[in-house]
Amino acid sequence: MEEMEGRQTGLKRKSYYARKVKRATHLLFYRRHKKPGVKGWELKKKLGSDYPKVLNILDNYLEKLDLTIKTVFEGEKPAEKPTVEELNKARFYVTLRGGITSKETKLCGWRIDDIAGLAMSISYILSKKGRVPRKEVEDLLRNKLPGWRVDINVNRYIRSGYLAEDENKQLYLDWRTRAEVDQNVLVDLLLGAES
Numbered sequence: 001m002e003e004m005e006g007r008q009t010g011l012k013r014k015s016y017y018a019r020k021v022k023r024a025t026h027l028l029f030y031r032r033h034k035k036p037g038v039k040g041w042e043l044k045k046k047l048g049s050d051y052p053k054v055l056n057i058l059d060n061y062l063e064k065l066d067l068t069i070k071t072v073f074e075g076e077k078p079a080e081k082p083t084v085e086e087l088n089k090a091r092f093y094v095t096l097r098g099g100i101t102s103k104e105t106k107l108c109g110w111r112i113d114d115i116a117g118l119a120m121s122i123s124y125i126l127s128k129k130g131r132v133p134r135k136e137v138e139d140l141l142r143n144k145l146p147g148w149r150v151d152i153n154v155n156r157y158i159r160s161g162y163l164a165e166d167e168n169k170q171l172y173l174d175w176r177t178r179a180e181v182d183q184n185v186l187v188d189l190l191l192g193a194e195s
Contacts, residue, residue, distance in 0.1 A: 020050075021058045024054050028094050037091045037092055037179070040087045040088040040090050040091075069094055070179050071087070072091045072175060074090070091175065093179040095180050096180075113144075113149075118157055118162055120144065122163075122186065123190050124136070124140055125171060132172075133170055134165060134171050137171055
């Protein structure tokens with residue numbers, strides 16, 4: 001009798017989390033705001049306080065599809081395990097788990113020199129502690145790209161959410177760079193390319 005009750009409890013728990021995983025999938029994949037992804041407090045409101053566990057279960061399913069749930073913090077990333085308050089303020093995105101091949105890069109609709117310009121812009125901003133005058137980035141890109149493409153590309157990077165510009169014409173990394181670009185790997189690749 002106890003074994004049967006334990007099995008029923010296990011089935012109830014599975015169906016409970018299956019419903020929550022389905023709801024979390026809908027929240028993460030369907031864009032409802034200007035920026036994609038979902039804030040932690042929204043997940044808590046819709047899924048309950050155990051939303052980190054639900055996201056962990058969903059992330060395990062997404063691994064088979066080479067996708068992952070990325071947590072992006074607005075300010076500085078917490079040094080260790082983030083607190084519930086920090087998670088509630090963070091934004092969660094679904095992104096690629098691994099990298100993409102050069103053939104797959106063509107499918108994203110960007111030219112290779114546009115992607116190279118974005119990598120240069122991101123790495124330059126990183127090297128300058130996170131904020132750079134727009135003119136400096138444009139001058140850097142003019143050395144490698146045709147002059148007429150520079151303004152178009154910088155505006156595209158801003159529109160796409162990789163870079164942001166403040167009222168003082170300073171560029172900094174925006175949400176999409178924090179979600180999609182592993183900054184440490186980018187720096188390592190650039191340093192390796194120089195040798």
